[in-house]
Amino acid sequence: MASRPDRGRVEINADECKGCLLCVSVCPTQVLARTTNLNKQGYFSVGYTGSGCTGCGFCFYTCPEPGAITIRRLEKSA
């Protein structure tokens, strides 16, 4: 049996991240992490480790920046 697709997907806009790590601390599945990317504001941005996002949105509501995080959710298959 093929593994089920993740329920959500998170995108980090690296240049708008201020590296506060709040999103990392609230993610229930621990799929966000600090990166070594120094963005144009001078912060080490966070990034998605690549799988396991549930689309819960905790990181979105915790992040203070309007555009740093975008969440997508898996479309219920028709």
Place this chain on the structure above:
Amino acid sequence: MSAPNYKPHLSRSEIFYPTFERKSGNKEVTHYCPGCGHGSLHKMIAESIQDLGINDRTIFVSPVGCSVFAYYYFDTGNIQAPHGRAPAVGTGAQRARPHSVVISYQGDGDLAAIGLNEILQAANRGEKMVVFFVNNAIYGMTGGQMAPTTLPGMRTTTTPMGRDTRLAGNPTRMCELISTLDAPIYVARGCLASPKHTMRTRKLVRKALKMQTEGKGFCFVEVLSACPTGWGMQPVDSHQWILDNMVPQFPLEIFVDKTDLDHDDYIPPKAPSPETFHEVIRIADAANQMAPAQPETKYKDPRIKVAGFGGQGVLLLGLGLAQCGMMEGRHVTWLPSYGPEMRGGTAHCHVNIADEEIGSPLISKPTVLVAMNQPSLTKFEGELVEGALVIMNSSMVPNKPKRKDLELLELPATAIAEELGNARAANMVVLGAYAGYTGVLSLETCLESLKTLIKRQALVDLNVKAITKGFEFGKAARG
């Protein structure tokens, strides 16, 4: 099986401007420090405004504090208020546009310190607005000084040893204070220190905004919020600190919820328009109704001080002078001096009558002094300009001015009034005498002004005589 399809769920709110046209800094991001609670709360507010579809009727009043620049972010109506005054500004906005959604966004220094009066008065009046109160226990913008909400023992730049409650009082609990008032319909406290709390706060924000769309009443939502910079902490630690230290001081409760009760759709009456103002204060067609007198140049544009005992009618005399000037189409001001001296001692007022607009109603160098009693002459003689006119009530002022440069009109006003039957008409004797002596006002105007000045018809006759006698006296003295 086709590839899984992911549809957008949460993204940048359209209520935020596409770019933030700030004067300096990166235009894609806010000016807030990493981990600052202001940003998270902004996002919740923006989301609710968008979902409720109210951006075109929202007036966002930003405070003084770190959130002073909210107008760079929210694509709504924006006003930036002086420190602590956002609820007063919001009141004005709401009354001018009763169907708008007014947001007063304030920090704890702004709301609980300098603006404590404004918030309590607005709450007590039940103004239709929502207040978002960011409690971060500190003055963020100015560098981390103690706020009214600073916790006992908490170190700030102004409490380097920790807040000593015996010296600096205890933290102010604003929700609890506001809950004691009758008018607010929704008072709640949330916090942004964990996903659970954050999602609950989101609901409080949404509910309070929704109430505004229904015109329901005053809503107050306090949000415990991190200021990692002011607290000298990493953002993640600051969230733990809120849970450990702030929440015990500031319980997360819904203190008032009257949102289900019926509300009247009372809309405050509009202030009278400038056109109807005269009618409202019943000075209809007073201005410009009389032909202006043509005084000698040296008496033009007088700056008059009228002084005497309380009870001698000096304030009414001042009003009469101003009223007459206005009737003759002049610019006028009348400024009574209230104060401890009103109780028993001397009373005085300032009157300007001028062809040009008047800068200040306060007169520091009078060109005319009316001295109804001796103390008034003694007190104000010194401040007169050189060659000023002194009208002294010689019935009650035995000693003439010491200065020799002054022009003197000795007028036995009280004696004349007594002869007419009532000493209290002395003030109108002076009005007539001033007009007769200087020519600044016509006799007709003085008599006409009585219609406004004297309410009791029985007294009009007496005052007509008083003015006329005074006018004749003044004119004769001038020669």
